[in-house]
Every structure is written in structure tokens, then in C-alpha cells.
Amino acid sequence: MLTDKDILEIRKSFPILNREVSGKAMIYLDNTATSQTPNKVVEEIARIYTTSKANVHRGVHTLSQEMTDLQEQSREHIRRYINAASREEVIFTRGTTEAINLVASSFGSRFQEGDEVILTVMEHHANIVPWQLLRDRCGIVLRVVNINDKGELDIEQFRSLFNEKTVMASFCHVSNVLGTVNPVKEMVSFAHSKGVPVLIDGAQASPHMLIDVRDLDCDFYVFSAHKMYGPTGIGVLYGKRKWLEEMPPYQGGGEMIAKVTFAHTTYAELPFKFEAGTPDFVGIAAFSKAIDFIEEIGMDNIAAHEHALLEYTQEKMVKVPGLRIFGTAPDKSAVISFLVGRSHPYDLGLLLDKQGVEVRTGHHCAMPLMDRLDIPGTVRASFAVYNTFEEADGFLKALTRAAAILE
Ligand code: PLP
Numbered sequence: 001m002l003t004d005k006d007i008l009e010i011r012k013s014f015p016i017l018n019r020e021v022s023g024k025a026m027i028y029l030d031n032t033a034t035s036q037t038p039n040k041v042v043e044e045i046a047r048i049y050t051t052s053k054a055n056v057h058r059g060v061h062t063l064s065q066e067m068t069d070l071q072e073q074s075r076e077h078i079r080r081y082i083n084a085a086s087r088e089e090v091i092f093t094r095g096t097t098e099a100i101n102l103v104a105s106s107f108g109s110r111f112q113e114g115d116e117v118i119l120t121v122m123e124h125h126a127n128i129v130p131w132q133l134l135r136d137r138c139g140i141v142l143r144v145v146n147i148n149d150k151g152e153l154d155i156e157q158f159r160s161l162f163n164e165k166t167v168m169a170s171f172c173h174v175s176n177v178l179g180t181v182n183p184v185k186e187m188v189s190f191a192h193s194k195g196v197p198v199l200i201d202g203a204q205a206s207p208h209m210l211i212d213v214r215d216l217d218c219d220f221y222v223f224s225a226h227k228m229y230g231p232t233g234i235g236v237l238y239g240k241r242k243w244l245e246e247m248p249p250y251q252g253g254g255e256m257i258a259k260v261t262f263a264h265t266t267y268a269e270l271p272f273k274f275e276a277g278t279p280d281f282v283g284i285a286a287f288s289k290a291i292d293f294i295e296e297i298g299m300d301n302i303a304a305h306e307h308a309l310l311e312y313t314q315e316k317m318v319k320v321p322g323l324r325i326f327g328t329a330p331d332k333s334a335v336i337s338f339l340v341g342r343s344h345p346y347d348l349g350l351l352l353d354k355q356g357v358e359v360r361t362g363h364h365c366a367m368p369l370m371d372r373l374d375i376p377g378t379v380r381a382s383f384a385v386y387n388t389f390e391e392a393d394g395f396l397k398a399l400t401r402a403a404a405i406l407e
Contacts (some may be wrong), residue, residue, distance in 0.1 A: 002297070002305045004388065010297065011386050013038035014057060024356030027391045027398075032176055032335050032382035033360050034226045038293050041230060044286040048395045056281045057255060057272075071281045074288035075271070081291050082221065083212040086239050088270035091244070092279050095235035096203040097126040099222035100170070102237055102274060103199055104130035104249040105218075108334045111167050112141030118161050118169040118196075119154055120145040121372045122148050124176055125365040127201045131170065145171070147372065151178035151327040158187065164217050169198045173205035177378065178327030179310075179335035181205070197243065207384070208306060208333045210299045215237050229384075230290030231283040237274070251276040294372060302385045306334035309383045313392045320396075320403050326378055332382035337364070340399075343406035345377045351402035352379070358393050 002010075011017050014036045019026050028036065048070070056071050057176045065095055072087070079087045108131075111117075117131050121144050128249040134140055143161045146154045153171075158335030159377035173184050188198045197219035202211055206223035213221045220243070225234040239247075249256055253276035258266040267273045294302065314336060317323055338349060349361030362377040363370045370377060382397060 001310075002301050002385070007305070007386065007388055011388075013040065013293075015039070016387055017069050017386060021356045021358065022354045027357045027387075027394050029381040029383065029387070029395060030358050030360045031207070031384040031387075032204065032227070032364075032380060034175065034232070035229050035384045036386065037231065037290070038229055038327075040293060041286045041289045044289045045231065045282055048084060048282045050094075052160050055278055067281055067285075070285040073280070074284050075266070077288045077291055078236055081211075081295075082236075082238055083214050085214060085339060086241060089238055089241050089244065091237040091239065091271045091274045092284055093235040093237050093274075094233055094280075095224040095226070096201060097235075099220075099235050099237035100126050100199065100201065101130045101133075102218050102250040103170075103222075103239070104134045105169075105244075106250045106274075107197075107243060107246060108134040108138075108140070109186070109285075111140050112163060114141060115167040116141045116143050116161075116163070116165045116335070118143045118145065118158070118171075120158075120171045120182075121293045122151070122153070122175040122180065122366065122369050123170075123172055124201065124203065125367070126203070127172060127199075128368065140167070141165070144368075147178075147180075147369075150329045151175065151180045152329045153180070154183055155183065155187070159190055162191070162196060163276075166194065166196050169196055170201070171198075171327060172201040172203070172210075174202075174333045175327065175336075175366075175369075176204045176209065176335070177337050177366050177369055177380065178329065179332040179337075180207075180327055180329040181331040181333055182392055183212055184218070185216050189217055191218065204333065204335070208299075219243055224286040225283065225290060228287075228290055230287040231280075233280050234283040238298055241270065241351060247274075251274055253277045255279070255313055285380075297385060305385055306383045306387075309387055309389065309392055310334040310336070313383075313396065316392075316396050317399065320400055321407070322403065326373055326375070335380060336382070337378040337380045338377055339375065340403045342405060343403075345379045347406055348379045348399075348402055351405060352395075352398050355398035355401065357381075357398045359395075 199220040202223040221238040345361040
């Protein structure tokens with residue numbers, strides 16, 4: 001378990017945590033939206049821009065080769081980190097959103113009218129709208145798994161939705177609103193028993209737990225670097241090789257071709273078949289440093305610290321009069337969505353900001369979940385490894401004050 005001293009040491013790598021907001025020491029609790037970035041990632045970006053920047057895979061010159069090596073070393077690092085079987089299964093995208101769009105568009109091109117895709121009511125819009133676009137294109141039907149009052153998936157209903165028309169199941173590993181950790185391994189196993197491939201949206205799991213794609217046996221796993229202490233604009237699509245090989249390209253352009261004539265084009269081997277255009281090679285290289293950061297602390301240590309903060313804060317929060325927490329599953333990551341009395345989440349968010357506390361307010365890109373909960377939105381506080389118990393106390397104090405004002 002990380003000590004207070006360890007956390008203070010970790011915080012030294014995040015100068016942004018020393019800034020003020022509204023004249024108060026900032027307490028950054030919007031980690032679910034994006035986490036802050038340690039110096040070693042920022043320094044790597046600066047180092048590349050000042051010493052090594054050159055386009056990848058396109059040159060024989062030294063700089064281009066150095067940059068290509070850095071990008072491919074990062075791919076190998078990520079492969080190892082998520083335990084993918086080969087580097088060909090690690091595709092770089094702009095983020096989780098693009099990775100899901102890629103799968104819905106490319107893998108989905110085999111689906112036909114009347115085929116069914118299973119989603120859940122707790123999905124982020126990134127795992128809803130790409131399937132709706134596909135529905136508009138080819139007439140698939142979306143089936144949606146509900147939740148219980150704790151914010152856990154109705155697994156019985158999930159099982160009951162499978163039938164001979166089911167072609168895909170796509171669900172989050174961890175809910176960005178409720179924090180619920182879904183039993184994804186069991187869900188994958190059940191889907192496979194029905195011959196149905198699975199995509200797991202790991203945007204909210206990858207920052208908080210180790211991911212082993214071979215142990216999960218999922219067909220696709222997607223996540224974003226910027227939520228894992230990494231740079232913005234980088235994401236990963238893990239896909240089983242057998243699917244990626246069968247799938248048509250998602251976008252056309254440079255990098256993804258083998259030979260182009262006006263009559264006919266052949267495509268590059270994996271992973272490049274899905275990486276059209278110049279990638280964000282600087283961000284990709286720097287992402288490897290973010291994983292170094294996680295590995296040096298240890299994901300188990302990160303998870304234990306965040307969990308301790310979650311328990312500590314939730315236990316005290318419930319004493320605020322009129323406070324309701326959305327998402328009380330026993331297996332929950334360090335996200336607290338809440339409302340106080342009849343106050344609007346924006347008012348609460350503004351009053352917290354005035355006290356230096358940065359939380360997210362609104363529907364959190366999960367409007368169908370808000371409809372299910374019958375609320376317009378929530379306030380959401382979420383923790384990362386650099387948050388302290390002192391900050392949790394600061395948040396609780398600010399929340400108590402804001403709640404009293406809005407009473
Ligand atoms: N899925 C989940 C569960 C998320 O929480 C998010 C972002 O908050 C996304 C997908 C989209 O991620 P990105 O905006 O990095 O593509």
C-alpha cells in the first residue's frame with residue numbers, strides 16, 4: 001500500500017497539481033474525463049520534438065528510423081502490457097471512440113438487416129452511436145441490457161438476449177458514471193458459448209486495473225492513453241488477429257497500402273492496414289512512458305490507493321443531507337456520481353469550482369443511463385493515484401458548504 005509520503009513523491013511529477021483555481025489550492029477530481037500527465041511523458045514529448053521528430057515508416061534516414069523504432073517499441077510495450085499475442089493485434093487509433101467506430105464500421109460490414117448487437121444501458125455514447133450509424137446503414141437491431149438499483153448489469157437479462165440473430169456484444173468493462181466493474185470475463189465466456197464475438201470498452205478500466213486480453217478472451221478491447229496518464233489523441237484497438245485479418249480497412253491513405261494503381265489497391269499487413277495516414281507517432285512513443293509510470297508504481301498499488309480514497313470519501317459523503325450516490329455496486333472503481341437534494345448538478349459543480357474543486361457535471365456522455373436513472377445529470381468526482389486523503393477532506397468540506405448554500 002502506498003504511504004502518504006509515496007503519494008507526495010508521486011505528486012512531484014505533476015506540477016499542474018500545484019496550481020490554484022478560484023484563488024484556492026486546486027483539488028483535481030475529474031480523472032475519469034482525463035487524468036493528468038507526469039513529467040516523464042511531457043519530457044519525452046519535448047525530447048522528441050527537440051531532437052528526433054521525423055515521419056515514421058517512410059524514410060531510410062536516421063531520424064525516421066529512430067522515430068519508427070520508438071513507435072514500434074511502444075507498440076511492443078503495449079502488447080506486453082495487455083498480454084496480446086502479437087504486435088499485429090495492437091492498432092493505434094485516436095482514442096477509444098475511434099477504435100469503436102473502426103470495429104462497428106469494419107467488422108460491422110459483415111452484418112445484415114435484422115442481425116442483433118447487444119449493448120448495455122450504462123454505455124458511453126462512444127459505444128452507442130457507432131452502432132446506431134451501422135443500424136442506419138444496414139438495419140441491425142440494438143438490444144440493451146438494463147441495470148439494477150445498485151448499478152449492476154442484469155446478467156440474467158444479458159443471457160436472455162442472445163438468440164440466433166445475435167452477431168455481436170459490446171459493453172464497457174467499467175462504467176464511467178456508476179463506477180461498476182462488470183463481470184466481463186464471464187460475459188465474454190457466455191457470449192462465446194453462443195458463438196458471439198465481444199468488444200470491451202476498456203476506457204475506464206485501463207487506468208485502474210491490469211488488463212489481460214488473452215485471459216479475458218475478448219475479441220476486441222479498446223482504450224485511450226489520456227485517461228492512463230498518457231498524451232491526448234492516442235488510443236488502442238486490440239483485436240484478435242483472425243478478425244483483424246478478415247476485416248476490410250477502415251480508412252484509406254498512406255501507410256495502409258501495399259500497392260496502389262488506379263485500377264486496384266492492395267493493403268498493408270497488420271497492424272498498418274488499419275493505420276491510414278501519419279499517426280501521432282510522438283504521442284504513441286510518449287504513451288510508453290505513461291505505462292512505465294504505471295508499472296513503476298504498480299497497478300495493484302494504484303488500485304488499492306484509489307479504492308481506499310473511494311471508501312473513505314463515500315462513507316463521509318453520505319452524511320451530507322440530501323445526498324444520493326448513483327452506483328453502489330460492491331465491485332466499483334474510484335468514481336462517485338451524486339446529487340444533493342433537488343439542486344442542479346451545474347450549480348453544485350460551480351460552487352465546488354469556486355472552492356478549487358474540479359469535478360465533472362452533466363450527463364457524462366451517457367444520456368440513456370441518465371434516462372434510466374430518471375435524472376438530468378450528476379456531479380462526478382473521481383480519483384487517480386496522485387489524489388490524497390487531505391484532498392478528499394477538502395472536497396468533503398467544499399461539498400458540505402455547497403450543499404448548505406443550495407439547501
Ligand atoms: N468509453 C468510456 C466508458 C468512456 O468513459 C469514454 C470517455 O470518457 C469513452 C468511451 C470515450 O473515450 P475517448 O473520448 O478518449 O475516445
